[in-house]
Amino acid sequence: MKQYSDLEYLRLSKGQKFTYKLGSFFAAIPRGIGHFFANIGKYIKNGVMGVGRELGDIGSTFVHGDWKTKTSFVVMGFGNLARGQILRGLLFLLFEAVFIIYMIFGGAHWLSMLPSLGKVGPSSEYNAILDTYTTVYNDNSFKILLYGVLTIFFIIAFIYTWRVNVKQNKIAEQILKSGKKLKADKDDLRSMVDENFHATLLALPMTGILVFTVLPIVFMILVAFTNYDGSHNGYSNNLFTWVGLNNFNTMLSWTGGTGGGQSYSATFGEILAWTLIWAFLATFTNYFLGMGVAMMINKKGIHLKKVWRTILVMTIAIPQFISLLYVSKMFARNGLINLSLMDLGWIKQPLPFWEDATWARVTVVLINIWIGIPHLMLITTGILMNIPADLYESARIDGANAWQQYRKITLPYMLFITGPYLLTSFTGNMNNFNVIYLLTGGAPTNPAASGAAGSVGYTDLLITWLFKITTGADSQYYLASVVGIMVFVVVAFISLVVYNVLPSIKNEEDYQ
Amino acid sequence: MNNKHHMGLRTLNRVSNTAIYILLIVISIIWLIPFIFIVLQSFRVESTYQVGYVIPHQWGWQNYINLWNSDFKRWYLNTFIIALAAAVLVTVIQLCMSYTLSRFRFKLRGPLMRFMLILGMFPGMLTMIILYRVLSDLGLTQANAVPGLILVSVASSGMGYYVSKGFFDTIPKSLDEAARVDGATRAQVLYKIILPLSKPIVIYTILTAFMGPWGDYVFARYVAMGTSAGYNVAVGMYSWLTNDQIARMYTTFCAGGVIVAVPVTILFLCLQKYYVEGVTGGAVKG
Numbered sequence: 001m002k003q004y005s006d007l008e009y010l011r012l013s014k015g016q017k018f019t020y021k022l023g024s025f026f027a028a029i030p031r032g033i034g035h036f037f038a039n040i041g042k043y044i045k046n047g048v049m050g051v052g053r054e055l056g057d058i059g060s061t062f063v064h065g066d067w068k069t070k071t072s073f074v075v076m077g078f079g080n081l082a083r084g085q086i087l088r089g090l091l092f093l094l095f096e097a098v099f100i101i102y103m104i105f106g107g108a109h110w111l112s113m114l115p116s117l118g119k120v121g122p123s124s125e126y127n128a129i130l131d132t133y134t135t136v137y138n139d140n141s142f143k144i145l146l147y148g149v150l151t152i153f154f155i156i157a158f159i160y161t162w163r164v165n166v167k168q169n170k171i172a173e174q175i176l177k178s179g180k181k182l183k184a185d186k187d188d189l190r191s192m193v194d195e196n197f198h199a200t201l202l203a204l205p206m207t208g209i210l211v212f213t214v215l216p217i218v219f220m221i222l223v224a225f226t227n228y229d230g231s232h233n234g235y236s237n238n239l240f241t242w243v244g245l246n247n248f249n250t251m252l253s254w255t256g257g258t259g260g261g262q263s264y265s266a267t268f269g270e271i272l273a274w275t276l277i278w279a280f281l282a283t284f285t286n287y288f289l290g291m292g293v294a295m296m297i298n299k300k301g302i303h304l305k306k307v308w309r310t311i312l313v314m315t316i317a318i319p320q321f322i323s324l325l326y327v328s329k330m331f332a333r334n335g336l337i338n339l340s341l342m343d344l345g346w347i348k349q350p351l352p353f354w355e356d357a358t359w360a361r362v363t364v365v366l367i368n369i370w371i372g373i374p375h376l377m378l379i380t381t382g383i384l385m386n387i388p389a390d391l392y393e394s395a396r397i398d399g400a401n402a403w404q405q406y407r408k409i410t411l412p413y414m415l416f417i418t419g420p421y422l423l424t425s426f427t428g429n430m431n432n433f434n435v436i437y438l439l440t441g442g443a444p445t446n447p448a449a450s451g452a453a454g455s456v457g458y459t460d461l462l463i464t465w466l467f468k469i470t471t472g473a474d475s476q477y478y479l480a481s482v483v484g485i486m487v488f489v490v491v492a493f494i495s496l497v498v499y500n501v502l503p504s505i506k507n508e509e510d511y512q
Numbered sequence: 513m514n515n516k517h518h519m520g521l522r523t524l525n526r527v528s529n530t531a532i533y534i535l536l537i538v539i540s541i542i543w544l545i546p547f548i549f550i551v552l553q554s555f556r557v558e559s560t561y562q563v564g565y566v567i568p569h570q571w572g573w574q575n576y577i578n579l580w581n582s583d584f585k586r587w588y589l590n591t592f593i594i595a596l597a598a599a600v601l602v603t604v605i606q607l608c609m610s611y612t613l614s615r616f617r618f619k620l621r622g623p624l625m626r627f628m629l630i631l632g633m634f635p636g637m638l639t640m641i642i643l644y645r646v647l648s649d650l651g652l653t654q655a656n657a658v659p660g661l662i663l664v665s666v667a668s669s670g671m672g673y674y675v676s677k678g679f680f681d682t683i684p685k686s687l688d689e690a691a692r693v694d695g696a697t698r699a700q701v702l703y704k705i706i707l708p709l710s711k712p713i714v715i716y717t718i719l720t721a722f723m724g725p726w727g728d729y730v731f732a733r734y735v736a737m738g739t740s741a742g743y744n745v746a747v748g749m750y751s752w753l754t755n756d757q758i759a760r761m762y763t764t765f766c767a768g769g770v771i772v773a774v775p776v777t778i779l780f781l782c783l784q785k786y787y788v789e790g791v792t793g794g795a796v797k798g
Contacts, residue, residue, distance in 0.1 A: 205670030339564030382792030
């Protein structure tokens with residue numbers, strides 16, 4: 001694609017400018033992807049070199065260190081203890097003790113079972129006392145996978161701590177050699193509320209995220225490579241085991257499925273397409289209409305601004321499940337709208353709000369506008385008021401009408417400031433479980449996709465499909481997990497592209 | 513000529529203002545009508561299913577009495593406990609997180625924020641399956657769902673630090689630096705300087721954390737798994753609108769909706785100022 005200089009660009013006509021901009025947007029995508037892979041390459045190179053450096057440093061610390069340092073390679077914290085840093089030394093020692101005890105009494109077992117995810121399933125055994133057969137539960141694949149991952153986390157943490165321990169010895173030796181004093185325990189405690197205050201503050205939130213988000217996500221990614229489902233729950237019926245890429249093959253297969261006759265990849269493609277269309281419509285209808293409402297309320301000469309705003313804001317407060325469920329029933333076949341329209345004689349048959357695919361999709365988008373506008377009105381109101389008034393003043397003097405002012409001042413300003421918000425809102429809408437599930441539950445059912453897990457419907461997003469798979473008859477967790485990974489890939493791809501194109505995200509510090 | 517031009521502008525302005533007023537009135541009606549309908553239908557006595565009119569033929573408290581006699585009390589209490597606990601714990605965790613990421617420049621800050629951004633791209637629902645199994649091993653599901661739900665909703669709340677970080681970013685750093693020069697520790701800077709200035713965002717965080725559990729459906733349903741004693745209001749009331757229940761429970765649902773929405777809405781309107789500040793100040797920066 002031809003690159004224009006600034007001057008050449010200004011000489012272009014409106015249409016040419018537009019095509020140029022559009023072209024450069026798409027031209028930036030391959031470049032962005034290229035950058036991404038180049039970055040990955042760079043990271044790998046840096047990583048390998050970093051590991052080499054670390055190993056070299058560890059080696060030289062051992063060779064040049066004194067006996068306290070050398071002992072610390074085996075007994076963590078020994079150097080600290082010997083040099084009078086009792087608190088640090090005890091913590092290191094305690095961590096090592098806990099690690100060794102854990103590995104002996106559990107960790108090693110879980111780790112050794114991880115490659116097979118359990119060998120002996122539940123079995124029926126003869127019980128001589130009761131004179132019947134009773135079920136004996138043996139290995140538990142779920143626990144093996146969970147604790148196996150946990151053990152790997154623990155080992156990584158141990159290696160890191162051990163490395164810190166070695167480094168501290170090296171630094172302590174250097175400090176002592178230069179004749180300075182080491183930090184006392186008192187200083188260490190003080191630093192927790194001072195220079196290391198960030199670590200104190202982050203300890204609790206990060207532990208929570210690690211245990212309740214990172215660990216489960218790693219676990220679920222691994223589940224995508226197993227056959228974990230309702231009939232292989234890993235404990236009371238059958239064990240589950242590794243199946244490699246089978247589940248991905250199923251999801252991406254082109255051959256027809258059973259029943260509905262549509263292949264998995266076609267079903268997946270349909271749902272993905274609707275998810276993207278939905279996210280686009282939901283984001284931009286709300287954005288522009290919300291901005292419109294905000295501008296109407298903001299307009300000079302409009303009274304009772306506070307009243308209008310309060311009416312809209314009030315609807316944010318009402319829990320979504322009430323409003324969504326109520327509205328969903330209002331549009332139902334025998335709901336308020338259909339019944340009253342029939343009573344009035346305006347229609348003979350109930351309107352198929354939730355029974356027809358197109359009707360359902362349009363209705364969902366419309367109701368989402370009803371849900372979303374108050375929020376957007378609030379967000380845009382603040383920004384609209386921040387646009388410098390003299391911009392409009394000079395535009396008026398130059399004879400610009402309201403539409404021109406909007407096109408040339410308001411919209412560019414808004415898009416610039418709210419760029420990041422639009423992105424998060426788009427990805428948020430892709431995963432907007434509540435609106436879809438509470439309104440339609442995914443209905444109407446898509447008969448062509450009946451071969452796929454979790455009774456797919458025309459308004460199903462990937463996220464509601466995921467939920468339906470896990471709660472469906474066979475609970476095919478492995479497929480749910482494949483869908484989850486796909487959602488991640490799509491969201492990450494979109495974010496990456498947009499981040500590389502948007503100007504307002506690049507520099508965080510500019511904002512402050 | 514000039515005068516006529518002005519006259520034209522003024523009429524034009526008046527016409528557009530009138531149009532805006534009409535639009536705003538229509539919008540207000542559209543936005544409020546479902547809620548007015550819920551209130552009206554919650555007082556309908558003559559039938560319990562959906563009908564084609566809005567104003568009850570026969571008014572009464574029957575639906576509220578039904579509500580009192582159902583499991584609704586338990587669901588309400590469950591939700592209230594979860595909301596209260598979340599309001600306290602989520603606020604502490606989110607503010608710790610956002611303050612740290614806004615104010616401190618430490619080595620792992622950038623990687624940490626990028627890591628959480630990537631983590632946030634995974635659908636949170638994916639974690640449900642495993643968290644359910646773990647909670648059920650701990651005995652925190654079904655009838656004991658409340659502590660389990662509190663644990664789960666609090667534990668990962670650090671991920672939602674964006675809004676309050678945006679707020680902390682707007683407090684000038686020179687304040688911290690001045691206090692540091694005077695010998696305050698970083699903890700003292702937080703307690704003595706930043707917190708007093710952060711009332712809006714603290715209230716905003718408490719408010720959103722408190723309101724969240726009232727609408728929480730997916731995970732609550734997963735954890736309670738069919739045991740009514742562990743339901744929250746959303747899960748419980750959803751079960752009233754299933755095909756076999758709706759004819760009997762529709763008006764009771766409306767009454768329940770009123771009981772749930774009124775206190776939350778009043779609280780919200782009282783603290784509206786802070787909510788608006790939080791949304792407009794922090795949300796956009798991301």
